[in-house]
Amino acid sequence: MSEKLRLLAEESYAGELRALAAHEGGHRPPGWKLSPRQVVTYLMGGVADDGTPITPKYVGSRALIETAVATLATDRALLLLGMPGTAKSWVSEHLAAAITGDSTLVIQCTAGTDENQIRYGWNYAKLLADGPSREALVPTPLMRAMEAGKICRLEELTRMGSDVQDTLITVLSEKMLPIPELNTAIHARRGFNIIATANNRDKGVNDLSSALKRRFNVVVLPLPERVDEEIAIIVKRVGEMTATLDLPAPPNVAEEVARVVSIFRELRGGATEDGKVALKTPSGGLSTAEGIAVLVGGISQATFFNDGKLTPATLAASIIGAVVKDPVQDRVVLGEYLETVLKKKPGFEDYYAALTEMI
Numbered sequence: 001m002s003e004k005l006r007l008l009a010e011e012s013y014a015g016e017l018r019a020l021a022a023h024e025g026g027h028r029p030p031g032w033k034l035s036p037r038q039v040v041t042y043l044m045g046g047v048a049d050d051g052t053p054i055t056p057k058y059v060g061s062r063a064l065i066e067t068a069v070a071t072l073a074t075d076r077a078l079l080l081l082g083m084p085g086t087a088k089s090w091v092s093e094h095l096a097a098a099i100t101g102d103s104t105l106v107i108q109c110t111a112g113t114d115e116n117q118i119r120y121g122w123n124y125a126k127l128l129a130d131g132p133s134r135e136a137l138v139p140t141p142l143m144r145a146m147e148a149g150k151i152c153r154l155e156e157l158t159r160m161g162s163d164v165q166d167t168l169i170t171v172l173s174e175k176m177l178p179i180p181e182l183n184t185a186i187h188a189r190r191g192f193n194i195i196a197t198a199n200n201r202d203k204g205v206n207d208l209s210s211a212l213k214r215r216f217n218v219v220v221l222p223l224p225e226r227v228d229e230e231i232a233i234i235v236k237r238v239g240e241m242t243a244t245l246d247l248p249a250p251p252n253v254a255e256e257v258a259r260v261v262s263i264f265r266e267l268r269g270g271a272t273e274d275g276k277v278a279l280k281t282p283s284g285g286l287s288t289a290e291g292i293a294v295l296v297g298g299i300s301q302a303t304f305f306n307d308g309k310l311t312p313a314t315l316a317a318s319i320i321g322a323v324v325k326d327p328v329q330d331r332v333v334l335g336e337y338l339e340t341v342l343k344k345k346p347g348f349e350d351y352y353a354a355l356t357e358m359i
Contacts, residue, residue: 005244007244008097008103009057009093009103010101010102010103013057013094015052016048017033017034017042017101019048019050019054020038020098021033021038023048023050030190031100031150031190031191032100032191033100034098036070036073038098039069039095039098039099040062040065040066040069042057042098043056043065043091043094043095043098044056044057044058044062044065045057056236057090057091058087059236060221060222065091067219068091069095071219072099072151072193072195075175076216076217077194077196077217078193078195078196078216078217079157079197079217079218080197080198080219081198081199081219081220081221082199082220082221083199083200083287084199084287085223085285085287085288085289086199086221086222086287087233088197088198088199088221089155091221092197093153095195096151099151100150100151102151104141105142105144105150105152105153106141106152106153106154106155107140107142107152107153107154108155109154109155109156109157109158109159110156110159111159111161113159113160113161113164114164115164116140117140118140118142118167118168119142120139120143120179121137121138121140122138123135123136123138133182134182142171142177142194143177145192145194146176146187147186147189148192149191150191150192151193151194152193152195153197154168154195154196155196155197156197156198156199157196157197158199158205159206160206162208166209166212168215169211171188171194172194172212172215172216173215175192196216223268224288227258227262230261230265231254231258234257234288234291234292234295235253235254238257238295238296239253242296242299245296247300248308249299250299250302250308253299253310256298256312256315257295259347259348259351260291260294260295261291262348263319263342263348264290267279267334267337268281269281272341277341279333279336279337279341280332280336280337281333282324282325282326282333282334283326283330284322284325286323290322291322293322294315294318295318297317297318298310298314298315301318302314311350312353312355313350313354315354316354316358320334320358320359331359334359335359338352338355338356342355
């Protein structure tokens with residue numbers, strides 16, 4: 001077993017990627033390891049030509065993934081947009097792994113991200129000793145992706161300032177990165193592209209300029225529409241994460257996932273499942289990703305403190321942590337939900353008792 005806490009996509013699914021590449025018969029764009037059709041198979045699941053089963057990495061609309069892959073086969077960049085927890089980063093990583101075999105060229109955008117972290121930096125010891133030179137230049141992931149003809153991933157693009165975002169305009173339109181200090185420029189090799197992710201729910205989001213928006217093709221990743229779809233996603237990811245963390249999966253995982261998903265979907269949607277009772281919604285998104293975190297946290301607590309038994313009591317603290325982001329407003333929302341809905345809901349008596357005790 002690897003000593004890494006988390007394997008890269010290209011490491012975790014190396015066998016599947018090899019199987020798809022070994023029997024590649026379709027047209028591959030320059031710099032791509034797989035054809036667009038095989039990339040979609042890798043993301044959505046299927047069977048390789050040699051019979052190797054390909055596990056689905058994304059559960060949702062195939063058309064959305066086909067659009068994303070088709071975009072990356074052109075010279076337009078891709079922007080994956082959606083609420084927090086809709087698998088934007090997950091899809092971005094697996095797209096990069098399948099297309100170029102390298103998902104590590106990542107820039108995590110924050111309010112503190114500046115132009116040097118996007119374009120290039122300098123080794124100031126060499127800069128002071130010898131002046132501006134190629135050797136004194138410190139390449140960013142974007143610069144390395146351009147030179148190697150690979151994909152650069154920008155996570156949470158709208159978290160960094162609009163003036164810094166616009167640094168990308170020249171790269172996206174001209175496919176080059178000017179270096180005025182050296183009177184030269186880096187020209188992107190064929191195969192280079194950008195996948196950016198963004199959401200419009202977090203505080204501190206900066207709108208993209210019109211000029212930058214035009215240079216992205218936007219694909220919106222929605223929350224799962226169906227209950228069974230969301231349950232399947234959480235069960236799969238919880239199974240993968242508990243295996244990585246060496247946590248034994250309790251036999252009732254699927255049952256508890258279904259009940260947590262039911263609670264989350266009612267609070268998220270502002271109504272009970274039958275639509276008869278309107279509810280206040282909490283400030284957080286209660287996404288699929290948060291459901292995964294709740295279950296993994298509950299399994300860890302069950303393993304170390306409850307003899308491996310996954311119960312509402314071991315999940316209650318994690319559920320409250322996911323729902324109550326605003327300690328005043330969200331606590332009231334959860335309290336009303338417990339008394340008006342969960343208290344009367346068959347099969348949820350233990351959840352009502354555990355949550356009421358802790359809230």
